[in-house]
Amino acid sequence: MRSKILTLILLILLISTTLQIYEKTYANEIYDNRHTIGFPQNITYTINISSSELSEIINQLKNIDNITSSCKNINCVQNISSSYIRSVANRLRDEGVLSNDAYDAINILSNPGSSDYKDLYSLINDPEIRSLLSQLNTSDIQKFAELANSSMNRLMEMYVSGRISYKEYAAALELIKRLALEKNVYDIYNLAGEREMDLLRAIIDRSYSDALLKMISASKDISLIEKGSSNKIFVSQNNMSGSNLFSGFEGLRLVQIMFPSIPLTMILEIAVVGVLITLIIMLLRLGVNPLEKISRYITNRGVIDISRLSNLPTPIKIYWMAVSILSKRVPRYENETHREYLRKIIENKDPSSQNFSKITEVYELTKYAGVINKDLEKTAEESFKEMSRR
């Protein structure tokens, strides 16, 4: 049984140490293998907003998306919630989620009355667009529709290819829309409004993506091995800034794998514990039970309180006094009879065994046979005196 326990302890130590070595050696490999291709891993963002603020922004963007999803034309948005969109845009720009270019574009789209022709035109730097707009301004009504259509297509191409900014695209569309209204070409007016709406939606979508990307970037790496961890093997390190992105969102926590793992830095402590266990097992094998002996010494329950003996016959008093002395060397158990205890004293080759044998004999006669006489008392007293001298 004891050898089985020893084997088990050694096995546990071996497994835990091996796992720790494995963890140390292959941590990076595990980390790399676990990375999903295309999923953000090493993107670095400057994060200077709190998770709660970012969460609020995302919620606001969701609101705007809900509003605009029912609108086909920019006029619809302008009538309903242009001020709300501008306030969100202000916040997005302040928090670094929205670029200045996109912010200006939103301002143009959501508040067309704030800028006149001249202002809008001044926002456009591209000479081609400027030329197209000049042609539209000077064209007659019959040619305007055709030219406006081709101009808007060309604007779309330039916008998609990245040649013009949001701001320029928005300004150009707004100018075309105003010209169409002046010339009463409502088809073009509506089409320009729809293109403006598409642009606004695209800016919102992009902002939403940026906000989400920031959130993911805050969680940084997808999987890392937390050093020195015994129970959390794979955890995200999203708490580097000291806060979570969302309340209740703990980052990308993966499955916790539970197994015993002892850090190598604790090898000295393990060795000490191992030596102690080995010593205890050796002592047990030698028939010494130190724990039992210690507990018996502490409790000393097999020995009677001498003060309780005052009214008892002398041999009984002497017996328990002798036991209280001998129990310091040979502990007496509560369930031991006087004869069993005497046998133990003799087996231990205690120097007092001969005298204690007489004391026990007299005790037995007095206690169980009910014999009380002076001779017995004298024998007990003499034996006790002799025992005390030794």
Next chain:
Amino acid sequence: MSMLRKILDIVSEILIEREYEISLLVATLLSSGHALMEGVPGIAKTLTAKTIARLFDLEFKRIQMTPDLLPSDILGSYVYNQKTGEFELRQGPIFANIILVDEINRASPRTQSALLEAMQERQVTIEGVTLSLKQPFMVIATQNPIEFEGVFPLPEAQLDRFLVKIETTYPSTKGFIKIMSRIDEIEERSRELKPVISREELFQHMNNVRNVRVDDSIYEYVASIVEATRSHPAVRLGGSPRAGISMIRLAKSLAYIEGRNYVIPDDIKRIARPVLIHRIIVKPEYEVEGVRPENIIENILSKTPVPKP
């Protein structure tokens, strides 16, 4: 010389390594009790019982139990005498001092019941006539613990009638060799064995046993042991008051045959197992885990404080 020493000196050449069983059987006889001996076949259960009967110059009868044995086969019955033209009582083997009931668990429950009733009442009623059994009267029943087919295990209530249950074990290798090498001599000595204690002396000893002193603390010790068997978590049925009484009676006899006229806690410890082992029923859930009544008794003895001071 103590009574036990005297007996052991005589039988030690016949019953090898059976001192424990002899001392318990003699103590049971002095306590007016009955003994149940359990052990595998071939370990001198019958020889032990026979030897005890011869030692005390007592009438000995042996009944081999079988499933078709009837109560009348044990107790006896009235048979018609053609000469006198009257019904006369033909006494059964129960009318003896020491009855060896071999393989008691082979008899039908009806026969077992009749026997056990006689053991308790020490009288039998045959066709309305009540007859007292001989004194002293002792039943030594044997049973084989390994057979389960064709046997009728004794009910717990009837087991309680036995003062002790003596578990007979195999002798040691040394003892076994001694038996084999001296079997002829053993058989001869057994045949020639003469009583060492007369019937009158036995009655005197039985009377003396009653006067053996038991300190109050011993009664308390026995009570705490018996009560502990009832409150033990692994026990379904613990010791009854009869168990406590049996412990005291047997302890007194044991002290007496060892030459003492007072009981000490060591006597109680020695007789606790044979007196309690057949009176304790372990809960099934503990039984399947290997807990046996003897384990419980040892556990209780190791926890119960002996009398102090």
